[in-house]
Amino acid sequence: MPELPEVEVVRRGLAAHVTGRTVTGVEVLHPRAVRRSPVDLAGALTGRRIDCVSRRGKYLWLPLDGHEVALVGHLGMSGQLLLQPPSRPDETHLRVRIRLASGGRELRFVDQRTFGGLSVHAMVDDGTCGRLPEPVAHIARDPLDPDFDDEAFVRRVRARTSEIKRILLDQTVASGVGNIYADEALWRAGIHGGRPGRALSAMAVRSLLAEVRAVMSAALAEGGTSFDALYVNVNGESGYFDRSLAAYGQEGEPCPRCGTPIRRIAFMNRSSYFCPACQPAPRARRSAVPRRG
DNA sequence: CATAGATCCTGTATGC
């Protein structure tokens, strides 16, 4: 559930509270939460100062003093980073506790479904004079990054035979987009997610990219999308953008643009929501997309 | 290399 807007909300909350603070202790309560870390979290973090809080796509990272290593976080689908008073009872799915110097709240990683995790990695060159943690180096910039290359994105999309929705979800083409905002951007652009990338005009891809940016920016302004308590900011508060969703999760509801009932289809072991009138299905698809009527 | 599908997890909702 957490996609770029939700992760950015978390980044901002963390930045305001942990920047410049020193880690005094780390407690790992579930090994799966740190399974991707090549080094022991407590050993690597204790006594180190957090310099800032960065994000690319859905990845967060906290460079430590010296900027040779960083604490990397990914929320998966149910991860939360909470700033809690140490006296607050542990959450049911508390996985990692990070104590910070100079009083105040501690940082807690809570994750029901354990797809997310924390890890410590070396910072490596990103090829453009920048530095990124090792797991982040292989993903593309996100569409809200000032250095995102629009025309390179258009070329890559149009070179692919995959369905455009799958391309949107491919973090090596553009990062930060997940199932919710993919469906919303496709609805806004009037493009069916089953159309092959190479079938789209350059103008259509540019339009889609503009809608990706528009919907993620709007969601960020609302504090992100929350369907339940699984996505919250660092203070445990939900965002409001779920009230603004036009397609995602709206099966049977009228399309806000034309009134046609929104359809839901299975896709990549999940769901895709779209308006069958505004987003016409590609022709001659063998059984992948059920036809109307 | 590109592409497509399976898999990892647990809690909630629904069906019989």
Next chain:
DNA sequence: TGCATACAGGATCTAT
């Protein structure tokens, strides 16, 4: 009431 199944879904792994 109990049990089985479907669903949520990001990233990664495997197979072709």
